[in-house]
Amino acid sequence: MGGGLRLAALFVPAQCWQRSVGTTGERGVARSTFIALAALAIGVPALVVAQDTPTYLPDGSLDMTQILPPAPVKGDPRYEADRRIFKATRHWLGTPRGDMATRDVRTGGPAMAEAFSCSLGIKLDPAMAPKTMKLIAIGGATANAQSRASKDFFKRLRPYQIDKGKTCQAPGELAGSYDYPSGHTTWGWTWAIILANLAPDRATPILQRGRAYGESRVVCGVHNYSAIEAGRVTASATYAAELGQPEFQADLAAARAELTALRASPAAPKPEKCAAEANLVALHIL
Numbered sequence: 001m002g003g004g005l006r007l008a009a010l011f012v013p014a015q016c017w018q019r020s021v022g023t024t025g026e027r028g029v030a031r032s033t034f035i036a037l038a039a040l041a042i043g044v045p046a047l048v049v050a051q052d053t054p055t056y057l058p059d060g061s062l063d064m065t066q067i068l069p070p071a072p073v074k075g076d077p078r079y080e081a082d083r084r085i086f087k088a089t090r091h092w093l094g095t096p097r098g099d100m101a102t103r104d105v106r107t108g109g110p111a112m113a114e115a116f117s118c119s120l121g122i123k124l125d126p127a128m129a130p131k132t133m134k135l136i137a138i139g140g141a142t143a144n145a146q147s148r149a150s151k152d153f154f155k156r157l158r159p160y161q162i163d164k165g166k167t168c169q170a171p172g173e174l175a176g177s178y179d180y181p182s183g184h185t186t187w188g189w190t191w192a193i194i195l196a197n198l199a200p201d202r203a204t205p206i207l208q209r210g211r212a213y214g215e216s217r218v219v220c221g222v223h224n225y226s227a228i229e230a231g232r233v234t235a236s237a238t239y240a241a242e243l244g245q246p247e248f249q250a251d252l253a254a255a256r257a258e259l260t261a262l263r264a265s266p267a268a269p270k271p272e273k274c275a276a277e278a279n280l281v282a283l284h285i286l
Contacts, residue, residue: 055142056248062241064146064181068230071154071180082224086159089285092219093166100280102168104216107184109133112191115213118274119205119281120195122266129262132198132255139248140190143238147186150234156180159224167221174222182223185231186238188213193239197252198259205278212281219285 072079092098104115113124126133156179160167177183192210196203214231217223242248 053141054138055145056138056242056245057142057238062146062238064150064234064237065153067237068150068154068181068233071156071230072224072226078226082159082226083163085218085225085286086163086165086221089218090165090221092285093168093221096276097280097283097285098168098219100212100277101216101219104184104188104213105169105220107187109137112136112188115188116191116195116206116209117269118277119202119209120199121202121205121268122263123269124262125267129255129258131251131258135248135251135255136191136194138251139194139239139242140187142242143186143190143235144183146238147181147183147231147234150181150230151178151183154178154180156224156227158222160221165221169220169222171222179224180227181230181234182214182217182227183231184217185214185223185228186234189232189235190239193235194252194255198256199263205281208281209277215285225286 072082092101103111106112109126113126113129117124158171158174158179159165160171189210192207192213196206196210199206211232214228218225218228
């Protein structure tokens with residue numbers, strides 16, 4: 001587990017680590033922030049989260065295995081629906097929507113910031129928004145803990161393990177990780193609901209992009225559609241539980257002030273890029 005965090009640390013600005021100098025309390029806060037940003041840098045779903053990775057919820061306070069509907073099994077209509085959707089969506093690979101799904105495989109902070117920049121209406125630079133990135137990183141780690149526990153509980157196979165079909169991600173990269181719920185979708189929807197809260201006037205395009213990010217896993221062929229739905233529920237339920245936590249409330253307020261200031265004099269993403277992305281997001285993949 002520690003190896004993952006050390007790898008992530010290579011991508012975190014040195015000043016984040018330097019802030020650990022100070023009192024014991026200050027060092028603890030700085031360490032939590034550093035670990036959170038390290039998780040963000042590598043991408044929370046790709047990270048084997050260490051025990052000291054900060055989360056917003058106390059252990060045992062939320063159990064998604066009791067909230068999510070059971071994963072589909074043979075004989076369940078949802079199981080056959082998942083199979084039909086997998087087969088019916090293989091044609092997207094090799095198209096611009098398939099290319100978008102391939103880009104959406106990336107989960108690191110810079111890639112996610114780029115993915116949501118058009119919907120947010122500004123060119124989001126993680127280095128310029130540390131408070132926003134901290135909020136998303138810890139929120140993502142909190143939701144990811146729920147996602148991992150549910151994956152290990154339901155042990156649902158991925159679609160390419162049930163039926164033959166092309167994927168946009170090498171199956172070997174997903175070895176040992178189950179299908180239900182989708183960790184990528186949980187991560188992407190966490191980004192979407194947090195950014196929509198911070199920029200409510202942009203909620204519609206942000207949440208549209210969050211939906212499309214999850215659907216990219218279906219286009220890619222590495223998740224069943226039921227896992228996408230479960231990922232969104234996991235992120236939403238975790239967020240709802242976090243709203244009652246004082247630390248989350250404080251970080252949310254700090255991120256809102258930071259992002260409001262950034263949006264006052266924004267660097268705009270390229271209009272042609274955003275127009276092309278909007279056309280892809282608007283596609284119905286089923």
